[in-house]
Amino acid sequence: MHTNKEVEDFIENGYKTYIPHISIDCAIFGYHDHQLKILVSQIEGFDGYCLPGGYIKRTETLDEAAGRIVEEKTAITGLYLQQYKTFGDPDRIKWNELDTDRIIAKLPVFKKIKSSWLMDQTISIGYYAITDFSLVKPQPGFMSASCEWYDIDKVPPLLFDHDQMVKDALQALRQQLYYAPIAEKLLPKKFTLTEIHAVYEALLGKRLDIRNFPKKLVFLGLINKLNEKRNIGPHRAPYLYSFNNRQYSRALKRGISLT
Amino acid sequence: MHTNKEVEDFIENGYKTYIPHISIDCAIFGYHDHQLKILVSQIEGFDGYCLPGGYIKRTETLDEAAGRIVEEKTAITGLYLQQYKTFGDPDRIKWNELDTDRIIAKLPVFKKIKSSWLMDQTISIGYYAITDFSLVKPQPGFMSASCEWYDIDKVPPLLFDHDQMVKDALQALRQQLYYAPIAEKLLPKKFTLTEIHAVYEALLGKRLDIRNFPKKLVFLGLINKLNEKRNIGPHRAPYLYSFNNRQYSRALKRGISLT
DNA sequence: TTTCTATTTGGTAAAATTTACCAAATGAAG
DNA sequence: CTTCATTTGGTAAATTTTACCAAATAGAAA
DSSP, X not given: OOXXXXXXXXXXXXXXXXXXXXXXXXXXXXXXXTEEEEEEEEETTOSSBBXXXXXXETXXXXXXXXXXXXXXXXXXXXXXXXXXXXXXXXXXXXXXXXXXXXXXXXXXXGTTGGGSGGGSOOEEEEEEEEEEGGXXXXXXXXXXXXXXXXXXXXXXXXXXXXXXXHHHHHHHHHHHHTTSOOGGGGSOSSBOHHHHHHHHHHHHTSOOOTTHHHHHHHHTTSEEEEEEEXXXXXXXXXXXXXXXXXXXXXXXXXXXXXX | OOOHHHHHHHHHHHHHXXXXXXXXXXXXXXXXXXXXXXXXXXXXXXXXXXXXXXXXXXXXXXXXXXXXXXXXXXXXXXXXXXXEEEEOOTTSSOGGGOXXXXXXXXXXXXXXOTTXXXXXXXXXXXXXXXXXXXXXXXXXXXXXXXXXXEETTSOOOBSTTHHHHHHHHHHHHHHHTTTSOOGGGGXXXXXXXXXXXXXXXXXXXXXXXTTHHHHHHHHTTSEEEEEEEOOOSSSOOOEEEEEOHHHHHHHXXXXXXXX
């Protein structure tokens, strides 16, 4: 995956390729079957958990960098990514949380990290993303030791200011959910009203009337009823629906709300 | 205000005090008497116009930095400032728009700028602010040559990506207006319904029913009716109102909308 | 003093939207 | 052909939004 030589070169010369002092951290939310999770990883050699993050190449846009970072750290591609806030408190990184001597003792490849560009003050741009966690097997990538889904209410305490990042990201996601086609990323092309209802309930963390909510989606033209049904065992077969992206982008402009 | 020595020192050694590669740019909106304006400045030696901006000290939070930058560049203090988006396209600064040779020829104090930290790639954090432009006389400060209010629909084309910044800032301001006590910054402690109505119309750039809009503000408890009237010449004297901050912060949490 | 004018404000009816929830329809299993 | 769990059409009530009328009012003009 990544050789010692690559890591050493990143520590010593990374600032030539990447912009120093700025990073991107991604809160990647995963939904499946009524559950909301978030992807938490460990940096190689570090003790605690944190959000997957990385640096911006000098040739990239921020959105491109966020996409690449997610791909490098988790092997997930093509996520819906959204910038939501930039974090820059001078004490956002508690340097005493990082026992560099112990890390170097454990992993000698980090021997030059103390005087490297990585130890400089860093401002971090927060992105959130959303995906179906059952379709995706996160893989620890460059410099990350692990990479796992946690239930949103069972996230372990995170390093730095990443707890706050998760909180703010979730708030931003929930606001956007009302007028951006986020649910589209979490459902198959054809889905039932019950399914889309469950997505919104899980992401918003609150109950929505099972009858009125889908009715409004149809009324607003955000989804289209198809002439097909799905077989779901010994019950009435539900109709299938598909998204109407044209209406969604209009809703975005006008600022429709989905209660 | 600032000596040549200070400018030279900033160019040569500023990176020790400030974090390089990151700046803050502020879209400062000004309201008064139905009019919406924005503060546009000129950097000393540069040709075009741009938003007032600056760098972040290594000891500051982002909000503190934004406040200091506004103060340094415009002599305005105590603004309501809000971070809204971070801009980082690698080509957001068109270096060929900057004729450094000509600037140096005009102002020799800039002679070392070409090889300085200021010419490096920079990501910018966007803030917006709002104030009453009649109460405030902007003063060009450190390294800015001018500093003036422009009608929001008569802003000259701006350098870099600052046109986009103005657009995004205004959009963010308008969204926030529905649940943050922004109008409070633009009105005296005691104000009439007509006055607050005018503020919202100007900031949103659209008409709001003169009767229903204030009625809703009262109904939601966002403003309180006082037992005083104001004398306004040969017409019926309007009642005075004041803000109810407690209700406002509750509205913020619940996400009330003001149509 | 009375009339006039411009503005503020109480009010209300109609329209639209949201909320709550009933009961019929449905598809397969027993 | 009955049963069961689920989907879905429907509707009535509650609430909110929209549109707009007309009375109240304060000083200026007559």
